[in-house]
Amino acid sequence: MTPEQYVQDKAAASGSSFYYAFLFLPPPRRAAITAFYAFCREIDDIVDEVSEPGVAQAKLLWWRKEVAQSFAGQPSHPVMQALMPHAAAYSIEPAHLQAVIDGCQMDLEQTRYLDFAGLQTYCHLVAGVVGEVASAIFGRTEEATIRYAHKLGLALQLTNIIRDVGDDARRGRIYLPVDELQRFGVKAHEILNRGYSDRFVALMKFQAERAHACYDEALRLLPEADRRSQKPGLMMANIYRTLLREIERENFQVLHQRISLTPLRKFWIATRTQWRGR
Known part of the structure; x- marks a missing residue:
């Protein structure tokens, strides 16, 4: 299996919405974002799939060394072998990859x-x-687009947190801020025990409103000159915002299930965004 096949399989197997946003990119950009996304998946999977903290720490340390070694011209992992040919063209730096590892740390x-x-x-x-990084690969030309990309990333991650409250709690993590749990009178054990209440729904409505505000601000920050190049990001925004609205329609029943969109619906949203441009 070639490095390119490896990262393609990694991206497709994840079932992520990102896969649909990449479909309309020209081949060089699609190859670059697929390799970068595969890197992110490799790192994220360590946290999600390795139950022994010491082993997970060792794996992250290995990846830190692999990043440094790769930028020194000696990539050994197929993900880095697929990614490095694109690093210079799209201004991908070691600090970007180390930051992703820092987050998983x-x-x-x-x-x-x-x-x-x-x-x-x-x-x-x-x-x-x-x-x-993704905005650069997509063809960012304006410095202001970086602010858009960071705000959109925040919106997408907040949506992930809302969707995965139950799953994350079962893994021992609660991302909802402690002071906000206290403000709405929701106890951690209620989340762990899948205890729905009006208080929990009010808390989640607050989380959703903040995520929507981040989407709105991201779209305001995107310069008109980069709107065409950033279509893949707009596809992600539309897919994830549709998911957020679906969660709202189901009254935030996220403690016992993982609400998701069908692949066909994601593809339809991506296609509609491609042709409408927003």
Whole structure:
């Protein structure tokens, strides 16, 4: 299997909405974003799939060394072998990849966040930096587009957090800020025990409103000159915002299930965005 086949399989197997946003890109950009996305999946899977913290830490350390070695001209992992030919063309730097690893390191070391400011730091590493790199691969020409990419990354990550509240709690992590749980009178054990209440729904409505505000701000920040190049990001915004509205329609029943969109619906949203341009 070639490195290119490896990253393609990694991206497709994840079932992620990102896969649909890549379909309309020209081959060089699609190859670059697929390799970068595969890197992000490799790192994220360590946290999600490795149950022993010591083993997970060792794997992240290995990846830190692999990133440094790859930028020194000696990639050994197929993901890095697929990614490195695109690094110079799209201004992908070691610091970008190390930031993604830093975010997953936080997942190993921190399972709660006292306030939204702390959560934003985490979201910046696992989503904002990813958005910045992706916007460059898509063809960013305006410096202001970086602010859009970071804000969109935050919106997408907040949507993930809302969708995965139940799954994350069963893995020992609650991303909802502690001070907001307290404000709405929701206890951690209620989330762990799948305890729905009016208080929980009110808390989740607050989370959803903030995510919607981030989507709105991201779209306001996107310069008109880059709107065409950033269509894949707009596809992601539309797919994830549709998911968020679906969660709202189901009254935030996210503790016992993972609400999702069908592949056909994701493809339809991506296609509609491609032709409408927004």
